[in-house]
Amino acid sequence: MATPLQLGFTDYEQTYAKKKTRRQIFLEEMEATVPWDSFLALIHPVYYKPTAKGGRPPFPLEVMLRIHLLQQWFTLSDPLMEEMLIDTPCFRRFAGIDMIDDRIPDETTILNFRHLLEEHQIAEQILESVNQSLSEKGVMLKEGTILDATIINAPSSTKNKKGKRDPEMHSVAKGNQWLFGMRCHIGVDAASGLVHSVVSTAANIHELKTAAERTHGEERVIYGDAGHIGIEKRDAFKGCEAEMRIAMKPGERRVLPDTAEGRLLNLVETAKAHFRAKVEHPFRIIKCQFGFRKVYYRGIRKNDLKLKMLFALANLWIIRERCPCIA
Template sequence: MDNQLSFFDLTDRYSQLSKKGDPLERLDEVIDWKEFDDILAYVKKKGREARECHSNAGRKSFGSRTMLKVLVLKHLYNLSFEQVEYQLKDRLSFMRFVGVGLNGTVPDENTVRNYFEQYKETGAWDKLIRTFDKILEKAGYKAQEGSIVDASIVEAPRQRNTPEENRTIKEGNIPEEWEKVPNKLRQKDTDARWVQKRGQNYFGYKLHTLVDVKHKFVRKAMVTDASVHDSNVYGKLTKGDKNDVKRVHADSGYLNSKDALPQTYEEVVCEKGYRNHPLTDEQKRNNRKKSHIRARVEHVYGFIFGSMGLFIRTIGMARAKATIMGSVFVYNISRFATLVKGPKRPREKCAQPA
């Protein structure tokens, strides 16, 4: 057909994408995907064991690195499983990123869903975040100049439950009527919780992060339901912190935390004024300096929730955690692609199995 792209047409189109600054091309150039092979091999092994399938019959499976890139796309653009398949077939930048041509086979939505489940079951995203943190240290991006702790609500589809049903769920039980209707129970998220913030009600989960001040990488992350107070994970977040400065910037909600900081840490919190005891000019100046540093964490959340559009589509804590931690990993590698300088790493011509 006259309107079919030839090899030269396709090469020219890719060249045009590159000139426009394809962010996926840049990401693929600076990330050495081979660094994650051990984790990907573990995920693949556990996936085969779970399926109790050791046969090599049937269609050849997609390479582990290919599927990692596919899941990166899912999180980077907050796509549904169906949309991942569609966009892989439709967008040249997606095809180039995962290493498939116009005539190549792309993973269908069920394949993407299966890999998402494997990453969930094996805790792969947590492992990938820790591994990439080591890669950052080797590349000269050690945690420096102190840390920032913060948390943000990740909304999930709201449940229209009765007050009695909500009380039963909070007690750790399943409403009796739901147990009688399995199809209804499958559509109910009994792990997410309601919380009120600044007079507004939210339903879902909460992302807690430890961000280094200098480079704005998420060095540690935890996921809870939305009702868990930020201060309840304060000490857990900072445990094992490798920052060269043992200083933590936090808001006043973390003060008097039961999960306290180690004594070796300096805690930096904005001071509050009270009736008959307003802040002095010096305290106000100090607060502005502190706020200027704490604002750096908002850049992190701005990318995760704004650019990436993080939102929970799934049901239950396990899948919510996989979605959120996957987004944290993708944020970190995207941040690295923004910061890294020097020669580009040669791109693989096609995705290799791992």
């Protein structure tokens, strides 16, 4: 864990203020919830080591990890992250940086650390590690899975050096609106509402094509919206013993007859919708709380790794009160 810091005047003002800001409260909660030792153990084997040739030593791994998590939680670019460390005392305290004695990582150092995590797919390992710990503690039960997907917009402008849009993104019609970007498909534990699977594709890839990748094979029941109609006919689900509770098409539901049978079917669909609502909570956290409403990198792979890190952190946010520390 970070060592105690020598506080400046601004740090003292914030530390001993009568009222804590929402940002301070959030960071204190995540400080107690994040399994730091587990995360550090995943990154340590690939982190830069001092060499006999000398040169400036690398920043402490924990400092860089904390800065990276701040980037995810507050949707900060590499240059803006450097500025926020200079400008914001609570960020420096969380990162373990002493403004008087320590260097502050510049934007290039922050960029290189992010690239290191991407190169070794650390985000995917972190999501697996978090979910494994939650399963061992009985928080994630794995008896049911809720499937859903959301479209994340990408810049459609061609005002860039190449004069082209991102070739890996795609346009798709949703209702009467055309969107350009990627689609994030997730599988959510039906009991806890925690994300256990994340698959990223272009926006025009149908949800059914990734359904098998978002289930773990131990489900007794699988929930999905109307986009998953016909899932039992897919080769991956033939012989699957899990009960499929897929929503009726909205058009069919609207014309249900006003009879006892029609009203019963409508109540069943309402019950399904209430249960499926759990899948929207992780989307709300990454879009509204963490601010990931649009694609920030070019290509599916980079954004897929960012999403896996965000959903791992979203899982920790969801369980912060039930299970304050999973380490």
